[in-house]
Amino acid sequence: MSNAQGTHRAARGAATPVPGAATEAGGTRLPHQSDWNAVPNSSWADEAAATGCLPLIPEQEPAPTAAAPVGARTAARRAARNGGRPEPAAGGSRRDSRRDPRPELRPDSLRRLLPQALVVAFLAGGTVAFLAGDKDVQLTVDGEPRTLHTFADDVGEVLAQQGVTVGEHDLVAPGPQAELHDGDQVEVRFGRPVTLTLDGHRRLLWTTADTVDEALRELGVRAEGAHLSASRGSSIGRHGLDLDVRTERTVTLLADGRERTVRTNAATVREVVAQSGITLQNQDTTSVDPESFPREGQTISVLRISGTEEVREEPVRFRTEKHKDAKLFHGTEAVDTPGKAGVRRVTYAFRTVNGVKQRPRIIRSEIVREPVTQVVRIGTKPLPTSVAGADGLNWQGLAHCEAGGRPHAVDPSGTYGGLYQFDTQTWHSLGGSGRPQDAPAGEQTFRAKRLYIQRGSSPWPVCGRKLGG
Structure with a gap:
């Protein structure tokens, strides 16, 4: 290879030789499409991507031949300097020799060079775009940094590429919608549930802190002098923590x-x-x-409490059950089962608090004897209003004389009662029940009429004369 060729190759960068490419003058030339097909893609494409220009293809040295005359070798070197054209004759015009020093390019050569130049430009532009889209980003997840290369456009895209899923309680800085640039730093801190019992009040909170001390500061809890169920340096895992805090x-x-x-x-x-x-x-x-x-x-x-206890027995009132009875006249009641009160044992505490006596307080109570329920029958049978032979008498005058017209009147001895002062035995013999003074006034008058039919006015020796007028 000539010195001119070596100098040209050093200036343009090392070129990859293409088999079968040669020139007539032994210099260098741009590769033809047929030459590209003869070279593996990795050879010229890599060089094009690295330099941004089409590599030159050095011509092969001509095969050694017999030594040419000195004049012939000198003419060949001059032809190479003139772009392959022969040196003008000595007798030629100097003006003609300076007319166009550039080599002549034929139209077919231009057609071959144009697509080659376009391909080189496309490869160079694609390489620049590829390198411009690559970003060097530092991603820190829960305090663990990682450096990565990515073509992501925003933070959310790079998180998706790394398989990092975030929720509503997680922190992402900058936000998932933020644009991503080369050299950016992205931090992700996962939320952790903390069941905080603060001075007896329990509630569920979320924090991105990974230690108890950081969580207390983040939640604004005053921890100086406080009792903590976990030490400040304790870590908080993703599953969370139950924390009891009692402030001073x-x-x-x-x-x-x-x-x-x-x-x-x-x-x-x-x-x-x-x-x-x-x-x-x-x-x-x-x-x-x-x-x-x-x-x-x-x-x-x-x-300061002092005192004694006292046990007392107290009665327990019985209940009363009432049942209707069609055999008894309306307004009449008959007791079938008398009620009995029960007994309850009560323990009272008599206390003195700081020297002051307090009211008795029940501290224990128990039933000693159960009460007996009283059962009463209530009459529903309509009362008769007439007794033949006694309806026309002055019964109102007799009642006023005997009891002052009061149905519930009882004499001082307690033997006689009601409007007509029946004794209990006579009252029962006339069909009455219970005590006469407890029966309605109409029933008492009805029973008095029946007594009059049986015995006349003799049951009322003093007031019987009122019946006549």
């Missing part, structure tokens, strides 16, 4: 005439009392439930 509170205790103010993160009032050095003895208690949660600023009194 100020509680005031009143006991034995003294006031104590304490700072505590105790879970119960009983624990606060114990922390303050106060001892509860026997029946002693506090003004609030000892097992309740102590609140910020709460004032609690300690109650």
Whole structure:
């Protein structure tokens, strides 16, 4: 190869030789389409992609021949410098020799070079676009970074390519719709459920923190001096965590005439009392439930209790059942089963709280004897209004004389009762039930008429004369 050819090749980059490509003058030329077909794609295509231009194809050295005369070799070198044209004759015109120093390009050569140049331009442009679309991105998922190359246009696309699925409680920065550029950093933090019991109040929260300390800061929970069910450095997995937090509170205790103010993160009032050095003895208690949660600023009194218990037996009232009876006249009641009261044993506590006596308080109660239910029959039979031989008498005058017209009147001895002062035996013999003073006025008048038919006015020796007028 000549020095001119070597210099030209070094300037354009190393070229891939194409078998069978040669020139008449032993120089270099652009490859023909038929030459491309003879070279593997990886050879010239790689060089075209790397340099952005079509590689030159060096011509093969001519085969060694017999030494030519010096004049002939000099003419050949001059022809190579003139683009393959022979040196003009010595006697020719100098003007003619400077007319056109460029080699002549025939139309068929142009037709062959144009598609080759278009292909090279297409390959170079595609390579530039390919390299421009590739992005170097750092993706951090839950604190674990990874560097990747991607052609994704936005954050959501690169997450889908990496198989990262995010939900409503997860954090993606920048957002899934944000455009992606070379050198961007994308962070994904998955949400974790935290069942937080804060000072006795339980609720479900979501956090992207992966430690208890970060979660407390993110949720705005004051943890100084607080009791934590898990240490601050504990990790929070994707499954979440149950966290109990009791913040430090100020509680005031009143006991034995003294006031104590304490700072505590105790879970119960009983624990606060114990922390303050106060001892509860026997029946002693506090003004609030000892097992309740102590609140910020709460004032609690300690109650010193002393007292005794007393057991008493008290009656239990019986029930009454009433049943209708068509054999009894309307308004009449008959007791079939008398009721009996039961007995209940009650234990009372008599207490003195901080020196002040309290009202008795029932602490136990039990039934000793069950009460007996009373059963009563109520008459529904209509009362007769007439008794032959006695209807025209002055029964109202007799009733006024005997009982002052009062159906429930009873004499001082308790033997006679009602409008007509029946004794119980006479009343039952006339078909009445119970006591006469408990029967309706109409029934009493009906029974009195029947008695008059049997015995006349003799049952009423003083007032019987009223019947006549």
